[in-house]
Amino acid sequence: MVSALLNWLASHESSLSAIAALIAIIAGVAVAFRLIWTRMPSQVMSQVKRPAFLSDWRNVGLLGLTALALLLMTILALGPDSSEQNEDGNLAGGGKPSVAVLPLNNISGDPEQSYLADGIAEDIITLLSRNPRFFVIARNSSFTYKGKAVDIRQVGEELGARYVVEGSVRKTGEQLRVTVQLIDTTTGQHIWAEQYDRPFAKIFELQDEITNGIAVALGDQIFTAEIARASGTSTDNLDAWGLVTRARGSLMNYNSDSTMESEQLLREALAADPDYALAQAELAHILCLRAASRFSKHPAEDIAEAYTLTKAAMARAPNDPLVLHDIGFCYSMTGRREEGIRLLEKAIVKQPNNALGLSVLGSALLRDDQAERALPYLESALQL
Numbered sequence: 402m403v404s405a406l407l408n409w410l411a412s413h414e415s416s417l418s419a420i421a422a423l424i425a426i427i428a429g430v431a432v433a434f435r436l437i438w439t440r441m442p443s444q445v446m447s448q449v450k451r452p453a454f455l456s457d458w459r460n461v462g463l464l465g466l467t468a469l470a471l472l473l474m475t476i477l478a479l480g481p482d483s484s485e486q487n488e489d490g491n492l493a494g495g496g497k498p499s500v501a502v503l504p505l506n507n508i509s510g511d512p513e514q515s516y517l518a519d520g521i522a523e524d525i526i527t528l529l530s531r532n533p534r535f536f537v538i539a540r541n542s543s544f545t546y547k548g549k550a551v552d553i554r555q556v557g558e559e560l561g562a563r564y565v566v567e568g569s570v571r572k573t574g575e576q577l578r579v580t581v582q583l584i585d586t587t588t589g590q591h592i593w594a595e596q597y598d599r600p601f602a603k604i605f606e607l608q609d610e611i612t613n614g615i616a617v618a619l620g621d622q623i624f625t626a627e628i629a630r631a632s633g634t635s636t637d638n639l640d641a642w643g644l645v646t647r648a649r650g651s652l653m654n655y656n657s658d659s660t661m662e663s664e665q666l667l668r669e670a671l672a673a674d675p676d677y678a679l680a681q682a683e684l685a686h687i688l689c690l691r692a693a694s695r696f697s698k699h700p701a702e703d704i705a706e707a708y709t710l711t712k713a714a715m716a717r718a719p720n721d722p723l724v725l726h727d728i729g730f731c732y733s734m735t736g737r738r739e740e741g742i743r744l745l746e747k748a749i750v751k752q753p754n755n756a757l758g759l760s761v762l763g764s765a766l767l768r769d770d771q772a773e774r775a776l777p778y779l780e781s782a783l784q785l
Contacts (some may be wrong), residue, residue, distance in 0.1 A: 402569050405529040427564050428551035435653060468508075478541065487567060496653065497534060497535055497536040498534075498535055498536065498563055498564060499535075499536040499537075499538065499560075499561060499562045499563045499564065500529060500535055500536070500537050500538065500562060500563070500564045500565075500566065500615070500618050500619070501537075501538035501542070501543045501556065501557075501560045501562035501564070501565050501566070502522050502526045502529065502537070502538070502540075502543055502565075502566040503543055503544075503546055503547075503551070503556070503565060503567045504518065504522050504527050504543070504544050504546065504547040504548075505519075505521055505522045505567070505568050505569055505570045505579070505581075506518065506520060506568070506569040506570070507520040507569075507570055508570070508571045509570070509571050509572045509573070511572075514570075514572050516643060516646050516647050516650060517570060517572060517643070517646075518569075518570040519544075519547075519646065519650060520642070520643065520646035520708075521570060521579065521604070521607075521608060521611075522540075522544075523540055523646065523649070524544070524598040525566065525608060525611055525615070526539075526540050526606045527723065527752070528608065528609070528612040529612055529615065529616070529754075530752050530753070530755055531722065531751065531752050532616060533753055535616075535619070535754070536754060536785075537754040537785075538560050538561075538785055539560050539754075539755075539756030539757070539782075539785040540756075541653075541756065541757070542560055542756075542785065545558065545571045546656075553565050553567075553586050553589055554586050554587070554589060556586065557586025557587065558586075562586060563586060563587065564583055564584065564585060564586065564592070564619065565583075565584050566581060566582070566584075566615060567582055567584065567587055568580045568581035568582055571602065571609070575600060575602070575605070576598065576599075576600060576601065577597075577598070577599050577600070577601045577602045577603075577604060578596065578597065578598050579596070579597045579599075579607060579611065580594075580595075580597075581594065581595055581597075581611055581615075582594040582597045582616075583615055583618050583619075588750050592618050592619075593614060593615065593618035595611070595614055597610065597611070602639065604639065604642075605642075609772065619651055627631075630652070631745065636674045636676075636677045636679075636680075637674075637757045638673050638674040638677070640670075640673045641670040641671075641674035641677050642670075644666045644667070644669050644670035644673065644680075645666070645667065645670050645677070645679060645680050645683060646664070647666050648662075648663040648664075648666035648683060649663070649683065650688075651663045651666065652687070657694075657696040660687055660690060660691050660696055661691075661696075663683075663687050664684065664687045664688070664691070667680055667683050667684040667687060668684065671684065676717060678713075678714045678717040678718035678721065678724055679708045679714075679718070679721070679723055679724060679727075680727055681711075681713050681714040681717075682710070682711065682714040682723070682724040682727035683719075684707075684710055685706075685707040685708075685710040685711045685714065685725055685727060685728060685731045686707075686727040686728075686730055686731055686768050688703040688704065688706055688707040688731075689703070689704060689707050689731035689732075689734050690730075690731075690734065691703060692707075692734075692735065693734040693735060700722065704735050705726065707731050707735070708731075711728045711731060711732075714727075714728060715728060720751070721751075722747075722748040722749075722751040722752035722755065722758070723748075723752075725744045725745070725747050725748035725751070726744075726745065726752075726757070726758045726761065728741075728744055729741045729742070729743075729744030729745035729747075729748060729761070729762075729765075730745070730761050730765075732744065733745065733761070733765040733768070738765060738768065738769050739769075741765055742762065742765050742766060745758065745762040745765060746762060748762075749762055749778070754785060756781075756782045756785035757782075759778045759779070759781050759785070760778070760779060760782040761783035762777075762778045763774075763775040763776070763777075763778035763779035763782060766778065
């Protein structure tokens, strides 16, 4: 019996801690009351009479036993800790399925094609992030495993992800083969797997197919309509898409040289497709970043060009979260903070799992002396 009691106490440690804290509070109040009582003037004390009910020690004992019984009932009612009940669920973000998309392996035999594998994975992350039913791990977190042999269960533990997407990309001529698997990190079981053989020109439709397949495998049967790309955001020019993908990858190494490289790639993308809204917004982002970071030799000219690009991008894709994020960042860094915050908030509503967007919005609010509003966004970014 003693052993069973000890085991029960160990399994209810946090519940007992709460009860202990309650006892400590009651004891503290009793001590304080006692100190006040002993310091009352004698003339006042002489007029105070102890209630007749408390004059009998048996009644006092009865009160003590009643309090003890209520305490034990409270402990039993609390049951096991909720953290134990959810230990194997690995759900995050308010009980949503948590998903991490790992970098796809480039098995084309050409290192220059690695941008293609990264771009497909990034677009899948972006599309999944637009679904509020999922908690999608940020690209910066999942891409730390690029080029590494990984243990899926360890990845799940380190990222806090119940599900992991992994796979490979092979480009041969104008043909593309993409293999993807969705794995439950708690069991190592493959929930869903598919191999796609498509013409390279169909890469955007392929990304939508993959994203929808993952969503359906996770039980979301109505995601197909939600991954429709915003009008004007996408491009049919694969060279332009590849250049934007490379520019975004280069920006991950934040310094003057990397921002110059990103700027050049984005200008090449716009030369290939002048109406590519995302390329316009990304270039505006870079120009504002270079000006704010004092990398630019002509900041006023760069900001003026950025504002021209933001108008064009907004006219073509006013509701795309990536475009809204880039423009909001640009404005928030160059004196149009209120307008920038509004656009960043709109972007997060449309893409709630964008860790970079959450951190940028939180930082903008901090610079605007709105720390209380900023903290929830920054905390959410850290979770991703």
